[in-house]
Amino acid sequence: MNQDTDLPPASTPHSSLIDLRSDTVTQPSATMRDVMFSAKVGDDVYGEDPTLNELEQYTAQLLGKAAGIFLPSGTQSNLIAMLCHCARGEEIIAGDQYHTFLDEARGASVLGGTTLHPLSTDKLGRFELDALLDAIKPDDFHFPVSRLLSLENTVSGCVQDQTHLDTLADAAHTHGLSVHLDGARLMNAVIKQQSTPQALTANMDSVSLCLSKGLGAPVGSVLVGSTDFINRARRLRKMLGGGMRQAGMLAAAGLYALKNNLQSLAEDHEKASQLATALNQLNGLQVDMERVQTNMVFIKTQAADAAPLQDFMRQRGVIIGAQRNVLHRDISLDDVGKVIELFQQFYRRH
Numbered sequence: 001m002n003q004d005t006d007l008p009p010a011s012t013p014h015s016s017l018i019d020l021r022s023d024t025v026t027q028p029s030a031t032m033r034d035v036m037f038s039a040k041v042g043d044d045v046y047g048e049d050p051t052l053n054e055l056e057q058y059t060a061q062l063l064g065k066a067a068g069i070f071l072p073s074g075t076q077s078n079l080i081a082m083l084c085h086c087a088r089g090e091e092i093i094a095g096d097q098y099h100t101f102l103d104e105a106r107g108a109s110v111l112g113g114t115t116l117h118p119l120s121t122d123k124l125g126r127f128e129l130d131a132l133l134d135a136i137k138p139d140d141f142h143f144p145v146s147r148l149l150s151l152e153n154t155v156s157g158c159v160q161d162q163t164h165l166d167t168l169a170d171a172a173h174t175h176g177l178s179v180h181l182d183g184a185r186l187m188n189a190v191i192k193q194q195s196t197p198q199a200l201t202a203n204m205d206s207v208s209l210c211l212s213k214g215l216g217a218p219v220g221s222v223l224v225g226s227t228d229f230i231n232r233a234r235r236l237r238k239m240l241g242g243g244m245r246q247a248g249m250l251a252a253a254g255l256y257a258l259k260n261n262l263q264s265l266a267e268d269h270e271k272a273s274q275l276a277t278a279l280n281q282l283n284g285l286q287v288d289m290e291r292v293q294t295n296m297v298f299i300k301t302q303a304a305d306a307a308p309l310q311d312f313m314r315q316r317g318v319i320i321g322a323q324r325n326v327l328h329r330d331i332s333l334d335d336v337g338k339v340i341e342l343f344q345q346f347y348r349r350h
């Protein structure tokens, strides 16, 4: 199920609302807006935007790859990665709960003529090596050519075990597949594990990183990989209409986010943990504590409570997800306290 659309629309988005639907709702801070306003810009389709060039180089270096490309969204970044790795008729193997399989309108199939082979993931976002090995097709003209393993970290807020991901990547490489990582929230995994980005990406051929989720930039993702891969990505970006002009104003926000906002992810994780622990004590509501690893809290209410609970919260300035609730930099510790109090009030009355 699409976690981002399983929710009532926010008819009047306003900064005084406490919006728990997603970390994509974060607003650029005043300082970030200043940095955007004064960014040096040029025409990026000519390769002449200095701020954008800096963001691409900075991100590539951060993730240990040779080159990077700025893209308008995580969806376009994953799509371009999949189309760069795979030709028509070739196959992508991915987890069945991954964003690339569930929530990107199967663009890689529709636009690229590739097929997606989903592997059943458990609730923590994991599938086993045997499942991958079974899915990789032998060289037989009856089958599509298995060309790409597409991984994800975090998966719905769950940090993936790096040794396991590396084992999957090694197996894929051994069988001639490339490996892409949808790292929309990779920095949450880095911060949670007190690791380095490179340690999580060393075995990946390409990585997509989103700037507009917990990191707080308004727009954009960066795809990184080898120089040849990124050169091919540039042609696809142009083809898809993603070549932007003075996009340095957006890149400035991304650079600011990468340089200043990583540590606030740790605060998001702490807020998620506090919210989850408190809500889990309520009668009538369950929290899947095993899944509270970074900034997401999955709740389960009685079916009859779901809509009244959302309405009750909305009337009091809090937008919650029916299941997924996401902590982010625009929700303070005080806000978390207020949300907990409102949940307690609702369950006292019901």
Ligand SMILES: Cc1ncc(COP(=O)(O)O)c(C=O)c1O
Pocket: 004, 024, 072, 073, 074, 075, 076, 078, 099, 100, 152, 182, 184, 185, 210, 212, 221
């Ligand atoms: C794991 C994951 N990958 C990719 C994306 C796509 O990002 P965008 O919304 O920028 O297209 C999302 C969006 O929520 C996501 O959660």
